[in-house]
Amino acid sequence: MSGGLPGFHNAPVSRAVVVAAALFSVAFGFRGRFLGLGLSYENVYGKLRIWKLITSLFAFSSTPELIFGAALLYYFRVFERQIGSNKYAVFIVFSTMVSVLLQILSLAYLKDPSFNPLTSGPYGLIFASYIPFFFDIPITTKFRIFGLHLSDKSFIYLAGLQLLFSSGWRSIIPGLSGILAGLLYRLNIFGIRRLKLPDSTTSIFSRLSWPFLNNSYQRLPVTENDGNIPSNQTRQTEGVHPATEDPMESSIATLVSMGFDRGSAIQALALTNYDVNLASNILLEAQSM
Structure with a gap:
């Protein structure tokens, strides 16, 4: 971990x-x-x-x-x-x-x-x-x-x-x-x-x-889809066909399976450089407030 x-x-x-x-x-x-x-x-x-x-x-x-x-x-x-x-x-x-x-x-x-x-x-x-x-x-x-x-x-x-x-x-x-x-x-x-x-x-x-x-940190580029990351469907419309499962979609699916809605999951992942553990922490903290 x-x-x-x-x-x-x-x-x-x-x-x-x-x-x-x-x-x-x-x-x-x-x-x-x-x-x-x-x-x-x-x-x-x-x-x-x-x-x-x-x-x-x-x-x-x-x-x-x-x-x-x-x-x-x-x-x-x-x-x-x-x-x-x-x-x-x-x-x-x-x-x-x-x-x-x-x-x-x-x-x-x-x-x-x-x-x-x-x-x-x-x-x-x-x-x-x-x-x-x-x-x-x-x-x-x-x-x-x-x-x-x-x-x-x-x-x-x-x-x-x-x-x-x-x-x-x-x-x-x-x-x-x-x-x-x-x-x-x-x-x-x-x-x-x-x-x-x-x-x-x-x-x-x-x-x-x-x-x-001190480590420098660069945020990943933001796309127009949901304001965060491109989906498989968006890539396919642009002529890009991924050969394997998108790891970003896998991370989103993991958070959704834990009971979080897709939009919140995408936002949390974008804020944490797509770290599932840290994103889940943010979502759990948001629910407890």
């Missing part, structure tokens, strides 16, 4: 989070100082250092966790494109704060030194993102491997499981806290899903200059 358009087009907040995670992980993890970054009972209920709390939210504890975590953060940028950077920034703040609070409560309840410190990194955001991934991202491909029934979403789940169990209970607690935070956001506690940051705040992320992470 690609997660939509390549790069961080229309996803500046996701780009900032991925860059921050990479920089913090390199600065603290590769120097061998990551063992004390995560939350623990002593540094939470003793002398809490703000810099350590901030670092624990971004720096992954090891290189494999950084690889899997950054890949998942990159994929989940699709949600920022779906709801917009303003609302996605609220989702990040909410899921992170709730996840940290749940981790602190867990440490207070367990008081087990074997869990100290918990694994550091943006676990709250990553696993909170699995909630909209589960409910809103449709399955587009199914296949079997060694008798197992899998789908195109299975690889994202497997990456999450690898990250969740990477450090035993030290990583399970932050992961479960993130999942609960995602559920609370979906339940729209205190109307949180209607909140969004002002443009002046989210525009700061757009000004971050990272040329190696």
